[in-house]
Amino acid sequence: MTYQQTTHLKYQQLHLTGEVDLHNSPIVRKQLLNILNEGSSVLVDFSALSYIDSSGIATLVEAFNLAKTKALTLTIVGATGGPLQVLELTNLNKVFTLIESLEGIKE
């Protein structure tokens, strides 16, 4: 798994590539919590993510809950295939905001 952090309008975007599992989810957790603790809403870009396990999902839940307490948002962008299946299996597709692409994001 690799990641890249960029700025998109008022958001910090975390672009994840490859597979998130117990081996690397602590890295994703650290990045997400850093972004939120610095006061930015976050776009988690799944468009190049091929796999996520329960530790990755737990990381997203923790970040989502932190975002809510700070009146920030966590949005998942471009989830397809296996990662989308996992979000659906856990019903978190009904909790998280999922968007297909960055085109709908406004300032």
Add this chain to the structure above:
Amino acid sequence: MKLLRTEEFKASTAQLCQIRAEVRQACQLMHYDDADINVITLAIDEACTNIIRYAYNGDESGKLVIKIFQHEEQAVFHVQDFAKCIEKSCIELRKKKLLQPGGLGLQLIHQVMDSVQLIPPPDGVGNILELKKRLPTG
């Protein structure tokens, strides 16, 4: 049961990627579609993750063995560790709230596999988690 594959791994999170690759390849050979391959791979990964985290407590000197069988209309996956024996209740599905932490891996395993049970290891050492999934039709 016809044994299709046996693989042994170190009980390390660094091995999870290789484990998934082996499971995906075996599922492709059994002609599962992409959606089924994704969820079977997830279930095996979650089983291995639980072994690494809880059975071996992060001790990477432990090992885990994955055996894949074909039996009648089912694929059968055995995920074996050599740690302390666990109770059957450890793998039972518990009710869980949506955003409640913990237990998500086990929940996913139960959701995506047709059968989840502990079976006695041949020499009485460790645990074997047996997961079954109906083979694709047609």
